[in-house]
Amino acid sequence: MTVSDFRRSASEFWREFRKVRSGVFGLIFLAIFICILIFEPVIVPYPEANEKWRDITYWQDLPSSAPPSWINLFTSKKRAVSESIEEYAFSETLAGAMRIQEYVFEYDYSASVAPSDIVFHASGVGKPTVVISIERPDGLSIDLYRKQLEMSPTQDARVSIDRSAQTAAMNFGKKYSPSEGVQLQTIKTTDVLFSEAKQGMFRSPSPLAGIYKLKVTLLLQKAEEKIEDAFVTVAGRVHGILGTDNSKRDIWSGVIAGVKWAMLIGLLTALVSVSIGVVYGVISAYVGGWKDSLMQRIFEIFISVPMLPVLIVMSAIFKPNIWVMIGIMCIFYWVGPVKTVRSMGLQIKEETYIEASRALGASNTRIIFKHMVPLLIPYAFASMALNVPGAIVVEATISLLGLGDATIVTWGQILQAANSGGAMLSGMWWWVVPPGMAIAFMGMTFAFVGFAMDKILNPKLKTR
């Protein structure tokens, strides 16, 4: 087959392919995935999701287990969204050698459900005393925090109101509402701080809307102590496009980051294994005789092994990384096309032009690779497309069992966290549905493409 032959059959193939609507859709979806791949750093708010997936500090400012922000569109009880407050009113007074700096941040609370947390960040030098209080729209002020805080010029020091001011908030609440029979540890600090001060504020809080002033006073004693970059982040009760998991990770970032791994795993496994399988099948068909029988025996040994149980045990014991896992998957997947390819090969072998080639003195390698294999390329492509979803699911299954490669993020791993984090029980659908849908969607894409190719190659299945 010459290049022009190849080009002609390729364009003919494309013409046929265009007619199959599902195939075209498949290609469109594939194009979408590739776009996502290319534009990943732009579309995700947390571009280092892949490397920092297991780094708690990367995610520490997000709310935990928060549903996606857009659910606010569907409810009247709006939940507070995440935001960042960078502006503040600043004043500094001197008391002897001590400098008293006051930062006042304004937070406009207009939702019906309080934010998850309010976090004060500052970098600097020294170990000043930090005093934080909050002034509510109803005029009441609450002292939240008073401690010395170690500052660093490179890393933010953080004060999380939700964690550090829990007792203060509860004490505040107790002044207005009886607390017998109420499990105070389970009540969220912010829920108390942002609700009307009245009876029943623990059990059924009513939101107190308005401007809240967060006053941060820093007492700097030594001359070299200083504060830089002070700001406040509000972790909402909803977050992002797909919410967060119970480790505060943005699920949208995770899912998008997983696209490249899914495509890599699927395509690489499919490519390598089908290539091996096709070549193996053709050679087996061509050589015939006892060599063929031997190759078939070897093939049968491989096919008798149930892939997943063995893969699981190997992953558990040898703890491979993603590349080794792909390699192992190829070891199992190459057997797929062999039987069909071999029977096709046997048919081609009987063609007279093969005999003619041999009579002309063509070497075996030449006959196999120049005459037989090209005829199988369409089948190989269809086979590859149809193998991709399987490989992705296998990896997801291994990850779900907690045996995946811990240095990357895959959809299976997200689901594993969901399962062990009790997402189903808590009804955290935004954690369970999207990664699985991503798997299913990518599978569907390759199924569309693969089946369309299959339809063209199998004229018997053509319908009017």
Place this chain on the structure above:
Amino acid sequence: MYWKYAIKRVLYGLLMYAILIFIFSALFNTVMEQTLRAQIEEQIRGETMRMTSLNESQLENYVINRRNDLYSLYRLNKPVAERIIWRTWDTLTLNLGNSTIIRSSKGSRSVWDVVSEAVPKTLLLFSVAMLIDIVLGLLLGLKKAQKAGGILDKSTSIGTMVVFGMPSWWLGMIMIMFFAYGLKIFPSGGLHSTPPPEGISYFFDLLYHLALPVLTLVVIGFWGRAFLTRNIVLGVLQDDYIMAARARGIPERKVLYGHTMRTSAPPIVTMSLLALLASVGGNIVYEGIFSWPGMGNLYWIALQQNDVPVLMGNLAITTGLYICGLVILDLIYGLLDPRIKVGGRQ
């Protein structure tokens, strides 16, 4: 003719199994032996606990002697190759040893007891699902083939492709979230309620617990079955002998259900069984999601608890069942396709 083929196939399957177990034994030998040594130490310790009358050096001697005894009993003092062969033999004769932690429902630690208890539960779940799957799939597939290219055909083909890459366990998670925790119609897992009811209620309770997992499996599976049936039947319908049968005046009903289905049966049956076998691996996670106490779930538990003997035993039995399935597949195919049953030209 057929019996010769059948016997050959069965023997071949046994040989294959032996080879595989040998490979596994070699691969996992080190790990198994670590566990074995640990178990031996545990045993010795248990024995020495009660020997309060002996002094220090006597104790030490005892321990050393006992250890040597046990090592030679378990052949740990033989060369590696021999150990692997012995392990293979043990596995093949179903002498699978004891578990590290896991016990069967009757408290036994024998791996065989633990694993064999789980086998019927897995078989129950997957045979019920497969049965429904095949029946529905066959019917739908036939309908699709009859009006190929029509609306039913096209729309159900889309369905097939949508679930093609969908992990069954994920759909299970969704179903559980929705039906069990959300609408509270079905239980979220397990074989039966605790405590299990008696008599006929036990049967209904079982069905109740089977419902969701079977439903999920069928939803994922039967599209593929229908698609496959449709393709094979379509292919056969275009063969000359179908046209010839019609020309001879055979009524359409007989042509379809007799000539067509009968010829389509071998490939459909084998591919369906193959698909079932392929899911033997997948059910590990699937059973876990539904807390179904079958072999797959056992696998998961053994993994989490790092119970290597149970893991190995389970692997051996799973592989055995898998190969069994492949052999049965070939036998059924041979039975259905006279070209194999009766052999070549006289």
Place this chain on the structure above:
Amino acid sequence: MDNILTVDNLKLYYYTSKGVVKAVDDISFSLNKGETLGLVGESGCGKTTTGFALLKMPTPPGKIAGGKIVIDGIDITPLRENEMRRNIRWEKISMVFQGAMNTLTPVYTIGKQMMETLQEHREMESEEARKRIEKYLNLVGLSGDTVKRYPHELSGGMKQRIAIATALFLEPKVIICDEPTTALDVIVQAQIINLLKDLKEKLDLSFIFITHDLATEAEVSDRIAVMYAGKIVEIGTNQQIYGEQGPCHPYTRNLLAATPRLHAKVSELSFIPGAPPDLLEPPSGCRFHPRCSLAMDKCKEEEPPLIEIEEEHMVACWRCEKR
């Protein structure tokens, strides 16, 4: 001589996505009782399609677009599928298909298939049915044991004989043979031809014999119809077509000329230039004119009708006149 089969102005068109292919375009002929009518032509001229049309089983997307078919006095044209299946097909008219190797269902024994066909048409006791099957198997030269066999166990020649036996055993009036010997080797070919001739005499059958092989046609047929591009261009007796004077139509003459004779010196093989026309857009006028060395202007404009140039000899050509 009475007509056992008459065909008037039969049209069978294939309605494809690219257009209407006029595979059989207004043909008329008749078959007399006890005679073999040969249907000859190149591949794609419409002869096999004609065969299927006579059974009213056009291959989709084909449909009978017009004409009349009368078999044994029954006009089958208006009959519906059910009636065709029950009363006409295999009872009045049967067919031995091209490539009979593939026309037997691989998963049923020969006996089952033959029995099924028999019992579908006749109320018969199994014993009686069995006897009849055995009788016809013997007639075609096979033993009664063959019923236990599966199709893949038999040779091509044996399967062809079974096809013939099956086509005969309901004793239909007309039997269509579509290239019954094409896929077989020469020796078996001869056997089958002799068998057919033998059966025709013994059972007084009427055959339509479709082939592209002129030599075979000469052997078996009493009368011959030559088809080209969906039309019948010449019909004559065996003697008229193959005899001294030879046929009249240029196409037929060229066909015969292209067949080398065993005893003549051949320095060059003659052939008909060009290729069969595209039946989506057939040539105007006489369909053969692009390849005809004798074409006139009239041939391009007007389609010649079938005219009788001798008794029993019809030709559709402007160049042919009464002899």
